Amino acid sequence: MKLWLLISVCILTVLVACAGCTQEQKNVTPAPTPEPTDTPVIPAPVSYVPGPTDVIPPAYNIQIQVDRNQVSIHPDIITTFRGGTGISFISSLEVKVTRSDGLVETGFLPKPDIGDKITIEGTTGSDRVEVFAHMKNGEVYKIYDQLLPFRNR
Numbered sequence: 001m002k003l004w005l006l007i008s009v010c011i012l013t014v015l016v017a018c019a020g021c022t023q024e025q026k027n028v029t030p031a032p033t034p035e036p037t038d039t040p041v042i043p044a045p046v047s048y049v050p051g052p053t054d055v056i057p058p059a060y061n062i063q064i065q066v067d068r069n070q071v072s073i074h075p076d077i078i079t080t081f082r083g084g085t086g087i088s089f090i091s092s093l094e095v096k097v098t099r100s101d102g103l104v105e106t107g108f109l110p111k112p113d114i115g116d117k118i119t120i121e122g123t124t125g126s127d128r129v130e131v132f133a134h135m136k137n138g139e140v141y142k143i144y145d146q147l148l149p150f151r152n153r
């Protein structure tokens with residue numbers, strides 16, 4: 001019985017090996033890979049010049065407070081939502097900081113409540129801070145755009 005099983009396994013192995021070897025080999029030349037080229041990455045220009053803010057309808061009016069930590073090891077920029085008549089119409093608050101070293105950082109505060117904060121690390125130079133109010137109807141208002149120095153001299 002064991003001999004019959006061993007012979008069956010050997011015959012099956014030979015048949016499987018022959019089946020894989022009966023295919024015709026095709027000479028395929030590999031496609032040449034393109035040589036890598038050094039393409040300079042040009043960063044998008046950033047603007048440090050504050051622009052105008054939008055006029056918000058009185059029903060959408062909200063209040064924020066933007067502060068700067070004056071400690072040089074943590075030059076954070078803190079934006080606090082203070083509420084307003086438009087508190088029920090706002091869906092999120094976006095803070096965009098264009099740092100003096102060229103880095104742009106963005107923070108979001110979904111469904112802000114009074115006292116909620118967004119903290120973004122700034123630099124010890126002057127950083128541009130823009131705050132956008134995203135309303136539930138899809139409208140977006142720029143409510144704050146100022147250059148914030150690390151320390152007033």
